[in-house]
Structures are given as C-alpha cells and as structure tokens.
Amino acid sequence: MKTDQKMLADELEATIRSIQYGLSHSDDLICKVFSLGDRKCAILYLESLADQEKIRETILKPLLNISEDGLTRYLAVMEEERTSCEQRAMSKLLQGDALFLIDEEPVAYVMDTAANKERSLTIPINERVIRGSHLAFNENLGTSVFLIRKQLEHRQVTVKYYTLGNVSQTRIALVYLHDITNPALVERLENRIHTISADFVQTPGFIEEMIEDRPFSLFPQILYTERPDRTAAYLNEGSVALLAEGDPAVALLPVTFFSFLQTADDYSSRFTIASVIRFFRVIAFFIALILPATYISLLSYHYEALPDPLLFSLKSNLELIPYPPIVEALFMQFTLEMLREAAIRLPQPIGLTVSIVGGLVIGTTVVQANLVSNAMVVVIATTAIASFLIPNSELSTAIRIIGFPITLLAAVLGFLGMAFGVIIMFIHVCRIESLGMPYFNMGGGTNIRDKLIRFPTYMLNRRNPQAQPQRGTQERESREWQDDERS
Template sequence: MAVSYAQIKEYLSDSEDLKAQSLILPNAAACTILYLESMANLEFIQSFIIQPLLETPYHNIEQFAAATGAQKSSDLEFIGHSLLDGYCVIRLENHENVYMISAAQSYGRSIDEPMAEQIIKGSHEGFVESLSTNLYLLRYRIKSPQFKVRYFTIGTLTNTKVAMVYMEKLADPNIVKECENRLKSINLTQLYSTGEIDEMLEEHPLSPFPQSLNTERTDRAVSYLMEGKINILVDGSATVLVLPITFFSFYQSPDDYNSRWIIGSFYRLVRMISFILAISLPAIYIAIVSYHSEVLPPGILYSVKVSLTYVPFPPIVEAIAMQVILELLKEAAIRLPSPISQTIGIVGGLVIGTAVVEAHLVSHTMIVVIGLTAIASFAAPLNEFGTSLRILGFPTMLAAALFGFFGISVMMMVIFIHLCKIETLGVPYFAPFGPFHGKDSMKDIFLRLPVWKSQKNAQLPGPYKQSFTQRWKRH
C-alpha cells in the first residue's frame, strides 16, 4: 500500500509549507507532486519534473525515474526526511512506491578568505556553510582515489549531516575506527556547529588546551589530510575540525610554507617564545616586584620602584585587573561593528591606559607588561589557543604572588606535565616530546625545514628524491 498524502502531511506536523500539486498524466493516470516550498527549487520542479511528467505515459514512468536518478521507497520516515532535504516526491495513483528526485534549493555565500585566519601569501579560499561546497574545496585540491568520505547524521531533531574525511592509506586505521565509533555514539537532540562535536569527542574536558584544531582555511585542512589526520565537517558550519592534533600544530601557519624556509623558521621560533611570554610574563613581573627585586639592575629597579610609589594596590591586583580589562576590550571589539570596534581599541589603548596611570591605579611598568603579554598571546595563529594562554596566566600570577619564582617554576612544571599527559584519539598531545620519539620526529617542529630536506620528500620515489638533491647541488 502506497504512503498516502495524509500520512506524509501528518508526519510533517501538518506544516503549511508542504505543497501538493495534482497532475493528470497521459493515459489518464493521476499523479501528485509533493515538496516543501521552503527547501525545494520551484523553478527546477516546474521545468525538469512537472513538464517532462506531463509528456510521459504511465507505462514509461520507470524510464523517467531512471533518467532523473529518482529513488523509490514506501517507507514513511525515509520519505519525510527526503522532503526535509529538499527532495520532490512523486506519488502515483495505485502505485506501491513513491519516487523522490533531488530538487534542493541552494543559498550560500561566496567563497572568501576567513577573517580570523588571514595570511600574507598563499591561498585565500575559506570554507563556507554548505557541506557539499566544502567537500568540493577539499576534493579540488586532492584529486586522489584515496580521498574517502564517510557520512553521519547527528541530532534527533535537527538531523544534521556530518562528514568524516580522511586519506585511506595515510590515516591510521585504528584512529579512523576510534573516531568513527565516537561519532556514532554521539547522542544529541540538536547539532549546529563543529564546536558541539568538539566537546563530545575530546577526552579531557577540564583541560584549558584545545584538543582539536578548528580551521576555516582549505589549505590548512588539506595539509593535515596529507599528514594522515581526519577532517570533520558539519553541514551549516564553515569550520572544519581536525583530529588528532598536537600542541605544536597550533603554532604552525600556512605562511611558514609559503615563504622561504629561513623566514618561516624564524617566525615559528618567535611564536614558540610567545607561548612562554603569554603565560609567565605578568607572573615574572609580580615575582620580581614582590620578592626578587635584586635581580634587576639598579637603574631599572629605581624606575620600577618610582612607578609603584603611589599605586595603592599590590602587583597581583594590578595584573588581574588589567588582564580583565584587556579581555573586556577584546570582547567588546569583536561584538561591535567594525568602525565602532576600531574606536573601542583606540579608547582602550590610549584613553583608559593613560587615565589609570595618571590616576595612580596602575604603574607604567604594568601597562607595558600587560601589553607585551597580549601581543604574545595574539601571536598564536589560532585565536582559541591564544585565549587558553591568557586563562593560564591567572593561576601563574597567583602562584608568583604567593611563592615568587618558585611558584612560577612549579606552575610551569604542572603545565608541561599536563601537556605530556593528555591525548587526542590515543595520540600524545605533546608529541614528539611526551613521549620522546627521537630526532627524526623532531623535524618540522621548531624549524620549518626546506622542501628538499623534509621527511615527506625523503619518502618520495628515487627519481623525485634525486631531483631535489641535484637541484640543491646546482645552487
């Protein structure tokens, strides 16, 4: 017995955007066209479904279905979900199955450069909210039969389509299987972004460090695929989740590989230094002022003491207050429109900074320290990681205020022990240092090695490897 129009209407909660159009085919056969006008392309239905149907005899319906790639089904739930995906349903009188033809409407923004991950040289393409477009951007760069896509549907109410992408012979089968099992075990009523997937997949939810890498850059996502990692894409989200990831991946930028290796290595070292500065610089200032003033040269010590003469608060209060003000200004600049956000930056940097110093609420040196700390945290290519560093600065400052340099040392030990302990999909987060894997695994960590020296090209077949060597000898 064919599914009736009344059953389909009831399944879709009697929604008023469900449209039904009755047709009389040649040979006096009755037919009903069903679609959701909010999801289907009406011009496509009229031109490529209704018009050809009016010219198709009833006994040629099977040929018409095969020519249009239509699916047949008598399952009410499958038909309902097809309508929600933008399909057009053809229901024939006295016919057991209905035919479903894809007629989905497509609205989306153009491919543009991500605002949060801008680079100087290289590709300026970024992901968009359409899952099919994002998969196209990946396949366009990797034209290989090893490129594999697995689909999942997550969210009992939203039925959001999720894609897991990896390279068949490059990705570790155990990691792929573990990721697949975790995706299948997710039980959510709604899913809108990769952030929710991220929380469900992470193994250490209390860790301040992000355990997966979120990117909107196609070149970054492709490079990780070629390293054997997994990309997770969510329909409706322009962010791609990369798993498994390590600590040092957050300090690698596409600019490193789009510039000469000396320049890329230099900037990567600068970013690594910024990690230590972002966590410990305010704490070092607090420890010196409170306990270890003898480490400063007399000239600098005199300047610091003079700036603290009329400040009524201890250094820990100064540092925490300025860090909170910095976060408030940053949040306000993000939420406001661009012209106003620029004004907020000027007001925060000049007016508030000058006013609090002249009011003797904060010392000149503290303003400099907090400014350098902010710059160091912003040096991380990904904003999420920079925010984690600023959060870690608060317990480090508290430890410095209580125990001086000893407190900072203990806090840094705790942070590095934590980095060595956590894992992502069974991969050590602080690899290759925790555990240590030898000098071969140290390549492309602190320094961006030349193309002809990198491990990837060393694994190429003989003729290609030889060409790199000969090229270097010519120079």
C-alpha cells in the same frame, strides 16, 4: 539511537496523510496530485527549501508530455533515489528534494530539487596569508567537500556521510585518505560519532565536546581551519577531517600541541624566514604565559636580581600606588579582557573605535590617577601583544586564562610558585591525547624538523608519526639534480 522504521503505505492518499502528519501539517508542504492515464500520482515538496522553477521545468512539464508507458523510463532517468521508508522520505523533503508518489506503489521516488542559496566562495577571515591560496570553505557541506577534492584529486580520498541530531538532522562528513590514514584511527572516530545521541547537533563545535579525549582541559585538542589547502596538507599527514553542514570551519584530528603554533604561511615562505617567525611565536607563547608573573616575582621577592638603576626606577613608580603589584596586574588583565570581548561583540566600526579609544583612555587615565604604574601598563601591553602572535585563537585564550593562576602563585611564592604552575601545566599537556594519540608529540628523528622550526621542504620526507599513518615515508628526491651537476 535507532528507532523502528515505518514503511510507506500502498494507497497514495494514506501516504500523503502520513507525511503531512509527520511534518506537523506545515503550510509550506506543497502536494500536487494529478493523473497519468489510469494511474494517480503526486508531487510533494517544501516550498521553503525546494527550487520551484526547477520542479516546473524538469519535473512537471516533462510529465505532461509522457504517456503511462513512458513513466518508468522517465523515473529511471530523473530519480536520485527511491525509498520505501517514510522517515527517509521525510528527511529528503527536509533537504529540499521532491517526492514523486504513485498510487498502489509503496515507494517514494526522490528528485533533486534543492534550492541553491549558498553564499559565494570568499577569502579566509581568520587565516589570511601573504602568499598562497586565498580560498575558504563556506557553510555548504557539498561545496566544502568539493574544495577538498579539488586540492586532492586522488582516488584514495574517502568521504563518509552521517546524520546527527534527532531534531536538527545535521549532515556531517568524514574525509580521509584511505591508503594513508590509519584504519584504527577512523574506526575510533566513527565509534565516538555513533555514540552521539542528541536532539540538536550543529557545527563541529557541538560535536567536539562529545568526541574529544579531555573535554575539561583548557587546551584545544581539535584544530579548526577554514582553508582547503591546510586541510589537504593534514589529510596527507594521515589526519581525518570532520565537516558539518552550516559551518565553514573544518575540524582536523588528531593534532599535536605544535599544530596550533603553525600557519599556512610557514610553508609558503622561505624556510629560514618561516623558522625565525615560528621561533618568535614560541617566545611569545612564554611571554604571554609568565611575563606578569615574572614581573610580580621580581618586585615582591627577587628584587636583588634586578640592576640597581632599574630597581630604583620601578620602586619610584610604585610609591604612589596604594596596593600591591598583584592587584595592579589582575586589574589591568581583567580590563584588557573586557576591551577584547567588547571589540569582538560590537559591530566592526564601533568595535575598532572602542578598542583603540578605550585602550588609550584607560591606559592614560589609570596612570595619571595612580591606580596602575607605568611599568605595569608596559608589562600587560607586552603580554597582550605576545598573545596576538599565537595564530590559534583557542590556544591564545587558553594561555591568557592559565596566566591568571600562575600570576597568583607568583604573588604568593615568587619564582617557586611560578615554576610550580608552569610544571603542572606541562604535566597536564603531556597527559592529553588527541583522538587517543599523544598530544605533546615531538616526533623524533626527521619529524622534529617541522615542530619548533621548519627545515626545507625537501628534507621533510617523513609524515607526522602522531597519527600513525599507514605510509610513514613520502618519497621525495627533488634535489637529485644537485648530485648530477656535481658529478
């Protein structure tokens, strides 16, 4: 939302008063007024954001040793930016910079004095790998862009900065490869960002709901990562990275459904091992989705599909249970979700204790009290373990939530209800788009080689067509030596 820009006044006192009023006469706004010859000057900065030692050493001390004639040369060297807009000048103050003002000049000279209070680089918390980089983004936007540029030391890396939030004034950045990323894709994302009008915008999670295609869908349409190497890989595929000040997570879009089943370890391991593990994740996806529903369908409607010894064993376990299997399943799933949430929200040492002791105590007690059968405990535990194999927490949560209505449908209609629920889910997934691009995109041709399984790296010579990159082919003839040796 655009507003009329107020320009700085000619008189120094009027400019200072206007800036003080604009910042609500905050006590941490420091104003130092002094004279250089016949000219009256002032330095303004916010002591809570600016590095006062840097102000003394690089601004105030040199000013004591220069003449009025040397002021122009000094400013030409020291200034980071000059502006006549009062709103822009105050925005720079709020970023930690200092303003140098001169009487009878309606210009603010911006000096880089922001305090460096960012935390040091750390290892990824949620995306740890056995082999590969152990470096993660942090909350500083400049540091995150630096890490991307270190991964892609290429002249076509393009960075665009924006400021969102009338109150929060959150800086965000779009990063993409100019010669690979589809320009229409970048334009579409920029148009969605420009329409955001809010007082408070913080982290990409706030922006996600304003720019994604289907905000009411349970399935994530934007992939978040804390790894610079993974971000660089997606940029090379033609995706766009969205970064925000104050959040170490980088949003990548567009992405496909299969992106949420992949990890950085897949490309550091041998392709045979990576393919087998990725296939395990696909199997775990379906186990977490339909295992409780399958168990209930077999016991309630299709028990003839079970071998007689197994059926007798399951029925004997259910004799003392006073309610049907659907109640057992819902009770155990709700209990598991409560334990999971408690382990996340509590301090780490207490959370580990609650999850381990709570699981053992509840699992043992409910069976001894004949509230839940042994078989149901095994089914729910297997479902929980399968959901842990899904590497993306948002997709894992979505599958667990979708499992509830599928379980209810199985209790009412058996396999028919379960199949109906799964079909509806896949119809919905096929209709989703990520930044206007197909979400459930299998690719086709050589691109299917990096979906459910991973082919060798030298055979992945095509970029993912989902982002419609300008250059679809990656020239790669890395094993020409093999032909030379045979000849």
